[in-house]
Amino acid sequence: MHYGGKIITGLVIFLGLVSMPFWFNIGGSYEEPKVELPKNAKVCVAPTQNMRENHMKLLDQWRDMALREGKRTYISAKGDKYTISLQNTCMQCHTSKEQFCDKCHVDASVTPYCWDCHVPPKEAK
Amino acid sequence: MKQSRRNFLKFAGLSAAGLCIAPTAAMASGGPGGAAHAEVNSKSLHAKRWAMVIDTRKLNTEEAIEALAETCHHIHNVPTIDSDQDIKWLWSGSYGEVFPEQENNFPSEAQETHRFPLLCNHCEHPSCVRVCPTKATFKRPDNIVAMDYHRCIGCRYCMAACPFGARSFNFMDPRLHLDMDNINMKFPTRMRGVVEKCNFCVERLAVGELPACAEKSEGAIIFGDLQDPDSNVRKALRENFTLRRKPAAGTEPGVYYII
Numbered sequence: 001m002h003y004g005g006k007i008i009t010g011l012v013i014f015l016g017l018v019s020m021p022f023w024f025n026i027g028g029s030y031e032e033p034k035v036e037l038p039k040n041a042k043v044c045v046a047p048t049q050n051m052r053e054n055h056m057k058l059l060d061q062w063r064d065m066a067l068r069e070g071k072r073t074y075i076s077a078k079g080d081k082y083t084i085s086l087q088n089t090c091m092q093c094h095t096s097k098e099q100f101c102d103k104c105h106v107d108a109s110v111t112p113y114c115w116d117c118h119v120p121p122k123e124a125k
Numbered sequence: 126m127k128q129s130r131r132n133f134l135k136f137a138g139l140s141a142a143g144l145c146i147a148p149t150a151a152m153a154s155g156g157p158g159g160a161a162h163a164e165v166n167s168k169s170l171h172a173k174r175w176a177m178v179i180d181t182r183k184l185n186t187e188e189a190i191e192a193l194a195e196t197c198h199h200i201h202n203v204p205t206i207d208s209d210q211d212i213k214w215l216w217s218g219s220y221g222e223v224f225p226e227q228e229n230n231f232p233s234e235a236q237e238t239h240r241f242p243l244l245c246n247h248c249e250h251p252s253c254v255r256v257c258p259t260k261a262t263f264k265r266p267d268n269i270v271a272m273d274y275h276r277c278i279g280c281r282y283c284m285a286a287c288p289f290g291a292r293s294f295n296f297m298d299p300r301l302h303l304d305m306d307n308i309n310m311k312f313p314t315r316m317r318g319v320v321e322k323c324n325f326c327v328e329r330l331a332v333g334e335l336p337a338c339a340e341k342s343e344g345a346i347i348f349g350d351l352q353d354p355d356s357n358v359r360k361a362l363r364e365n366f367t368l369r370r371k372p373a374a375g376t377e378p379g380v381y382y383i384i
């Protein structure tokens with residue numbers, strides 16, 4: 001190989017730089033964000049793990065169901081009825097955006113723009 | 126098994142078919158909601174074509190219209206901004222402003238002094254819907270011209286297209302001009318950079334209530350199904366002389382004025 005030594009050294013340096021974040025975080029610990037669970041309800045519209053992974057997709061579907069299709073009653077897989085509304089259903093149980101939504105969103109550095117328009121419940125100070 | 130060209134092609138065809146079906150199958154079996162689905166509210170009011178008849182013999186003063194506007198703006202979290210960047214869903218105008226093509230040189234006293242309520246006409250051929258590049262503004266099957274603010278990119282084409290000035294643009298964060306401690310917590314606000322307008326109170330119709338202005342107007346605003354010959358609006362139209370705004374624009378407004 002022509003310039004083999006230079007190429008391989010270059011590659012090693014490159015890989016080292018790219019994987020820098022991993023080197024820095026070796027041995028660090030990860031703590032799962034502690035969300036505050038609702039006190040007035042035991043079940044959500046879907047199982048916890050499903051909500052954890054898919055709540056954003058569900059909210060997207062809810063928007064289209066309510067706004068586009070004019071269907072504002074949601075029948076969950078378990079057969080329970082819910083009004084399709086972020087403010088009037090989700091946030092009636094998850095009464096604190098700071099203690100619930102923000103916990104993971106901040107941790108994962110995502111800034112969803114729900115709250116530009118939708119109004120979260122007042123936070124207990 | 127010996128790999129023959131024939132076998133390879135069979136297998137490739139099968140895989141391709143599988144790839145085509147996979148997303149649909151995945152959607153049907155799982156998806157975020159599983160077997161869940163949505164239904165129309167049981168209490169919801171229905172019509173083939175919602176329309177409004179406003180009796181301007183009963184409702185014609187600035188104060189009376191302002192009172193209705195206040196209710197509308199409060200339940201929909203519409204801010205009051207003291208400049209030409211104000212947001213309005215319901216407002217008032219003089220005869221000349223409302224019916225510019227039907228003005229006479231010597232109007233009656235009533236015509237000259239009366240104020241007329243104005244709002245989105247929920248047109249049958251809405252020019253706003255035709256121009257919206259993102260389908261943020263769309264017509265529902267019951268002819269309510271609705272908006273999906275999530276999709277609005279603030280291009281304002283709809284404002285240019287609407288012949289009635291029914292739309293307002295949020296030049297700034299509307300929350301700066303709302304008393305956030307006293308807003309309607311059941312309804313969202315809007316954000317900077319989107320257009321907004323009257324929604325014929327879809328959120329109220331969905332729970333079996335009439336539009337707030339009609340409910341509060343003490344009979345001066347009639348709301349009902351234009352396609353139903355026996356409806357209250359058709360009765361009012363049969364019995365009274367009415368005008369619609371700017372018929373020449375060809376949008377077929379759904380708001381009628383008894384003069």
Ligand code: SF4
Nearest residue numbers: 245246248251253287
């Ligand atoms: S009045 Fe204007 S905004 Fe309302 S539906 Fe007609 S064209 Fe669209």
Ligand code: SF4
Nearest residue numbers: 257277278280281283
């Ligand atoms: S301003 Fe919004 S609603 Fe109006 S045409 Fe543009 S995207 Fe559509």
